[in-house]
Amino acid sequence: MDAPQEILEHVFGYTRFRGQQRQIIDTLMAGRDALVLMPTGGGKSLCYQIPALARPGCGVVISPLIALMQDQVEALRAAGVRAAYLNSSLPFSEAQRVEEALVRGEMDLLYLAPERLSQTRTLELLRRAELSLFAIDEAHCVSQWGHDFRADYLQLNCLHEQFPHVPRIALTATADRRTRAEIARRLDLENAEHFVSSFDRPNIQYRIAQKDNPRRQLLQFLRSEHQGQAGIVYCLSRTKVESTANWLCQQGYTALPYHAGLPAEMRAEHQRRFLREDGIIVVATIAFGMGIDKPDVRFVAHLDLPKSIEAYYQETGRAGRDGEPSTALLLYGLEDVVKLSQMAADSDGSEEHKRQESARLNAMLGLCEITSCRRQALLHYFGEELPEPCGNCDTCLNPPQTWDGTEAAAKLLSCVYRTGQRFGAAHVIDVLRGSENEKVRKFGHDTLSTYGIGTDLSASEWRAVTRQLVVRGYLEVEGEFHSLRLTEACRPLLRGEERIQLRKLPPKAKGARSDASKATPPAEIAPADLPLWEALRACRKQLADRHGVPPYVVFHDATLRGMVAARPQSREEMLAVSGIGDSKLEKFGDAFLAVLRDFNPSAVD
Template identity: 80%
Template sequence: MSEQVPQLQQDPQQILEHVFGYSAFRGPQQAVIDTLVSGRDALVLMPTGGGKSLCYQIPALARPGCGVVISPLIALMQDQVEALQAAGVRAAFLNSSLPFNEVQDIETALLHGELDLLYLAPERLLQPRTLELLTRIELSLFAIDEAHCVSQWGHDFRADYLHLNCLHEQFPRVPRIALTATADQRTRGEIAQRLDLEQAEHFVSSFDRPNIQYRIAQKNNPRRQLLQFLRDEQQDNAGIVYCLSRAKVENTAEWLCQQGFNALPYHAGLPAQMRAEHQRRFLREDGVIVVATIAFGMGIDKPDVRFVAHLDLPKSVEAYYQETGRAGRDGEASTALLLYGLEDVVKLGQMAAMSEGSEEHKRQERNRLNAMLGLCEITSCRRQALLRYFAEEQLEPCGNCDTCLEPPQTWDGTQAATKLLSCVYRTGQRFGASHVIDVLRGSENEKVLKFNHHQVSTYGIGRELSANEWKGVVRQLVVRGYLEVEGEFQGLRLTEACRPLLRGEESIELRKLPPKARGERGESRRDSVAADIDPADEPLWQALRGCRKQLADDNGVPPYVIFHDATLRGMVQAKPQTPDQLLAVSGVGDSKLERFGEAFLTVLRESQAAPVEE
């Protein structure tokens, strides 16, 4: 209808070039923008770093009125509003962090048509007072960010998201867009159904993040493994280390500080002021590592996170993809490292079994955990498996995951598996992995002797393998369903699936443990962002970074809000000397040229004027 296709205030291409400083749209961005500009709804699945924000920011500027963005986190709102304001966009947010007089000022600006974009938390939006306020202004669109929060099966469920279908009911003529970076087929359907977006156009981009190198290894002194990774490859880089418990977060952060790293803890049990300060430092300082539970990360728009490390197993592939996706938003080389062990499998399995959900919910949780374990244990390309989970096929192995770079070796584990399963049976199917391994290896410790397990027929028949190798066998048999872990003491129990193996009717190939030391893996990524910069330009690169840091500190924003690394690299390569030449560098828009251009041009001109050393 004509009411839904108002006269545009500005052409989307012009907004892209002059406000955001880019010359061309990426992927489906233009199609999504055209859909919203014409007044239709859209559901967008696009990987982290794929440019989701522009899909609603540009239509909000192109259409008359103010765009309303529903976002689940205060940090995300502040981050995006700062970046928009730096680009000259009239943006603001309303949330509980603001004093009353600031809230009044923003509401007045909204009523007077002085805002292009307004960010709101779902609970703020759903207040009757807010909804009434929105009826009094012209609205360009509604954008529902992190839309997977609507899924009750998901890992980031927010109850307030379930009520956002009221937007369709109360503002039927205002186009809506729901966006997420993580949603399998089931979650996608749930988003469409719960937000009344069944009739919306769906845009599903490739989930692939080719710049992220995926590595998964079993735990073998995980602190030593993490320390080697950080010292060999990530010195001075920003990153996130995820742990399952709050205590482990604090202990790991303290230990990393003792090792000389700038590490900060983050979890929901810390005071709100401390969490906010740690997040602020992560965004604005270089080389900060945040050690966190999953309470940290959603909506963090820091482009230069060079690594994400998991010291515990994520409970689903969706959670793993979402969390690893916080690395390398700028498209530069980044690493996702996951260390996992049998204790993770047991702990997550128990958490799923003890949850308050229905039996169907528990079954789904177990299925998701099994899919995550499957990703860990495969011997083929991890990226292909990860993409396949999201219904995307990649024909060729990626060449940038651990199984591609160092194909795992396998061995005929039939005899070892049979020995282990027999020992579990002979010892009563009620003891944990460590005790069963002690019996297999002929230990004479107190517990083995106490239960007379030195007298069972399987005592000492497994001396050919180390305790660590036997743990690998146990873990793989649990993952494949031959063994299950039960009870308070995590006893091993046989399943029906192991019968053919015990009868000699089938064989099993197991993955070999990697060598304990992998010091040669991967070259250092300390300077990966500047890897394609000529050594002669290194002083200019550092001078431009220094200029950016000074401007960021002066304006109270993170450095990347001034310019991303890719834009600085463009300056190094083009060496612009005039405002028009600087404007031609990708990422430099009109507003940033006016506010920051002269400072960077001064650095660039001084570099060109400096005498070249013989």
């Protein structure tokens, strides 16, 4: 088979291409280069996998992570594709076997790490083989301004020089205009055809809330919406990762920590369990995520503020790769702003780099504090306009209430000034609320005119006022003690020449107890079909364990739902279900047909 449509149907089990997939594939089939921006879950892999199978020779995929290579290769082999990878995890004899198969023309797709590709020995190996294309995955790693910069990617322009007649495709899900231009320049793809798909992930519901007992907020979120479902919880520090994972385990969840300080064996084991077991929650720093190909991650929660919209978009994009409804929850507070600002200021980067980091952080804060549609603001950042509010983010579903915060802001700014502009938010709020603690008395702040003038607001409400004044530029945070200082922008507000509308804190929600081990079935599954749904999932898990692969490599949830809806009773009927190709039907079809027939006793064998 060499026709893309035939490969799509018989190898991958789909009947139609999505979005720009066909145009991208046609570009590579014609021997031309392509630069592709497509959101996570948009089907980027098929854009190079299909032409690699359709063109003579082997497709070479440059991928930054071993885990990503292994996942992709497992899935391809399950679909009957001759795929392999070369990386440091392979013993010498196995690597030699892969190399020999490549040279003999017995390989369809080969995955390589960028550092291996830059080796002379690897380039000589590739010259001895017939190559169909080069695919550079996670191409944003080439950007020195980006959040995932990898120096080895800078060497990949050698592909254009060493193999000028082999088409190249660079792919990423995260790049603004500046990063796109940098990718094209550094990879010699300025003359390539550019394909920019929508950045919109309509199946992800974006929610951003101010921290108000974040553990309680997370627990309420899990218990009410995502019982027994897989998800990722991101934290800024390694210590917080471990304490949060331990606490979730105490609440009855299976939560695994993941950060760069853990032993490599433990990280690999936790990642393996996340990919292969149901209902696992990984609590992680940003060290976890790129290359995670798990389609059924139902939520991504941030317990700290990401440092940029690019990082936020990429991390939330790990939810709902299968296109099913998913949630991205972000909880943030003033302490996050202070911590990230300090990290940027203390970095070893140039002044220009620090300014860029500060601008990115301000954009991220702007996304948090807006009262309009989150998705419109997010897409606008990437140069895309959404004509109407999305109807699937927190500000659309529950429009935030605002209030005239002019008087409160003036009180806070005055208190900051009268305490000498050398104290953090907590102390200033104590003074406003008339606290009798030792620190307030020690500095004589209980004698100030601003002492006790803020008892009408709670400490949480004052923190929200402080945070919004920092974000809007009326206050700035300085020094190791995170002192609040006035800016020039606050003068009109203090003189009564300007009014300000502030966002109200949402009411506190009461948590509902439930069994953490019991998974919530998809909404599309009718109660009468739940026994069949669970039986199909059990069959999938058994087959996955037997073959040593994650369950989704056998079949995605969407394919199981297709079986529930269609109730196929023969191999021919099974092939009509989306996601079932010839190879998977041969390997797994009979086992699932047996389950389906058990639920249809009248069927004739």
